[in-house]
Amino acid sequence: MPTPLPDVVLITKADCHLCSDARAAVGRVTEALGLGWSEQSVDNDVALRERFAEEIPVVLVDGVQRDFWKIDEVRLERTLRRALQPGI
Template sequence: MPAALPRIVLVGKPGCHLCEAARATVARVAADTGEEWVEHSILDDQQLHERYWERIPVLLVDGVQVDYWHVDEQRMRAALARGRRL
């Protein structure tokens, strides 16, 4: 069976100051909750670029967009508490 994808996905790009702040928030919350996370750059994926280029950073939890431009720690924690992995 393939490995499960992390519940938390951050979409951004290198050199983005908002992405740096979001990355710090995501890393802190993930460490607190024991969740794995992954970051994808819009520079490496044309589909992500087309979908999100005006809104980075974008936070997805369980495939659902939770935030963009600013990752709110409380919203992120609430999304993680709500979501369930099958």
């Protein structure tokens, strides 16, 4: 059975310069690995806004918070490579 692809979600908000940088970082890493990603805004989701408040932008991988504010591309790539190769 093939390994499911990691679910990468970027949590953002409007008028957020760090979010623009995060979009670019997540895009570069996921593109290099042949993965997709999605974006959710706290502007339209009260629960997300309460959960992440001052940590925006936030990267979730399979529902687990992996980074916030400034996205570390090396760490994100390492996390995603591990998710693609379970048991390692």
